[in-house]
Amino acid sequence: MKIGLYPGCSLTGSSREYYESVMAISKALDIEIVELPDWNCCGATAAHNLNKELSLSLPARNLAIAEREKLDTIVVPCAACYSRLSVTQHELHENPELKSRVAEILEMEYHGTSKIINVIQFFEQFATEKIKEKQTKPLGFKVACYYGCLLVRPPKILNFDRPEDPQSMEKIMKSVGAEPIEWNYKTECCGAAMSVAKTEIVGRLSGDIVEDAAERGADAIIVACPMCHSNLDMRRPEIEKYKGKKLPIPVLYLSQAVGLSVGLEKKELGILRHFVKVDLPEKKVEVKEIKENKAEIIVT
Amino acid sequence: MSAHSHQVEKNNLISLIKKDTGVNIHKCYQCGKCSAGCPVALDEMEYPPSMIMRLLQTEDAENEEAVKKSYAIWVCLTCEMCYTRCPMEIDIPTVMDYVRQVSIKEGKTNPKAKSIISSHQAFLDSIKRTGRLHELGFVMGYKLKTFEMMKDATLAPTMMKKGKLHIFAEKIKDKAHINNIFKKTEKK
Incomplete structure (x- = not known):
């Protein structure tokens, strides 16, 4: 099973060792993870502080990419990105009006079907036996x-x-x-x-x-x-x-x-x-x- | 005014929050658990979260102004502790987001919050340009907005040595898409 990876911006810069270690341990445990193609920043604290629509649209683009690529489960090692992606999925699920507005902004299909997991859940679900x-x-x-x-x-x-x-x-x-x-x-x-x-x-x-x-x-x-x-x-x-x-x-x-x-x-x-x-x-x-x-x- | 007409659409902040976010601040009975758990209430905020709830409950225009002009709404870390512990499950962080955006729209931001707001704006400027955050570009943008030119000057060389600082931004391919998202969501 292929697992999607949404690294988020920190993992490409100031926290690149987090990215390196997630990749290294996945390889060592034979777990196949695939980086989401052309992912974008989730907007983080800045977006939800200043602009609600933007703060939902940026994460939703990544979720729509995951759906398009048929990556049903995405691991999100950054807790802040994990939160923004999860909150977006939740809000758009609860509010159909907002969901169609975001789909309109994105001009992409969005269903909200991805399973979003953090790195702890990643180890729990895919690595417990292998670690042993x-x-x-x-x-x-x-x-x-x-x-x-x-x-x-x-x-x-x-x-x-x-x-x-x-x-x-x-x-x-x-x-x-x-x-x-x-x-x-x-x-x-x-x-x-x-x-x-x-x-x-x-x-x-x-x-x-x-x-x-x-x-x-x-x-x-x-x-x-x-x-x-x-x-x-x-x-x-x-x-x-x-x-x-x-x-x-x-x-x-x-x-x-x-x-x-x-x-x-x-x-x-x-x-x-x-x-x-x-x-x-x-x-x-x-x-x-x-x-x-x-x-x-x-x-x- | 009858109890019924009290429910009818009003333009005060507490009603707008209810209408636009679904969060009902009237449920707050001032137990203070949010303020007790808030990591910045004691040292940073002029009004702790429970008091912000109370100020909004009064539906008094002056009190609403005080909230919009407060530093507290900006120094809130959105750590979600208040919401997690609230016995009435009031989503206070969502209220904070809402009030922050009203405060900006009406030009009522607290002067003390300038550096915080500048850092959020510099962050968004950076992702608008390339689709992903370029940390160096973000910090430079922040310095230009705040004139804190020496800020973290000693951090950069060590980050560079450790391979954590990129001079050039990582760009996504479909930059036009990100641009379009910004264009459609930015308020006129």
Whole structure:
């Protein structure tokens, strides 16, 4: 089965390591993914803040392309794009008048039949068994799984995992031999699109997230969103300035963490592109056995 | 005024929001859960989300002006926490989007929000040109709008070294289509 891929703009630039790691892990697990031809920007925060019709038309063009290409399932690694595509599909489904208006703007056929999934669902639905089979290097360290906003909210539209204390990423991380920690900030906002205009807000909000993860003993923060990653990683100087201390905890994409567990190299997963150096402890926690997607872990 | 005529079309903001988005702000009973969970209510907003709901409920022209002219509507991160936790399931982020667009249309944007609005506009300018966001073009466009020329000057060299910054924009093939979408959705 071919799965469509909507990368979104961040994955072609500031978060290209997310793209590289999704491609590398898909190849390693023999999952065929095909990039949507001639996809366009989803409009992100800017479009829905300023122009509602535009904010629905831009994502709808991509959904119409997926339908035309007969790609029934599209994986959207960027949580913000995932949200915009899902919200568009939902709104156009609920409002037939708006749906015909958008079809008129696009001059394309749009039915709204695509199945839109995020990267966590991609692993859950297509890779659970394969990860188990191919695992050569169980991770053996502690992780703080960070979801941010748009993977789980609003639950009425996304209908994915629990909005307050989601567990799907923890389940995947356990299956690759990591130990997820309990912490307070897994669905708090990192400051998102304010990165350029109000960097100080990002420093403060992301600072609280990074500090809590570090204080509770995580060796790495795991994310599934390029906005979250760039705010927690590239904005580390602002974070450290706000907190008044060094916080060297690295931030990995879920696809990179899974990639490491099946023996892929740091370089092919794009891990060397991060601003915060990725130094991971070897065998800090010992993985006794991995069965039925559940690892028994002993902290040494 | 009878209870019935109260329901009849009115031109105040709360009625327009109900008509255009379906969101019923009258359901808000001021529990304050949205404001408690909002990551920017305490430090950034002059009116937290629950107060914006209340200001709109009064149907008072002055209060509506205060909302349209507020900084709060622009500093809202659309993190969706308020909507997720609201016991009455009021879609506050949709209200925020709506009020932002009214505020722009009527020329009532808060001066403090200039950098935020400029960044959204620079973002849209970039995708209008090429169909995809060109990050460098976006930041340069933002600097030209705000004159914050030194903003993030130290970030670019490291991004470049890490292969994260493209000098040239990635263009989609059917640029004409994107142009057409912009043309049809931009308000006259």
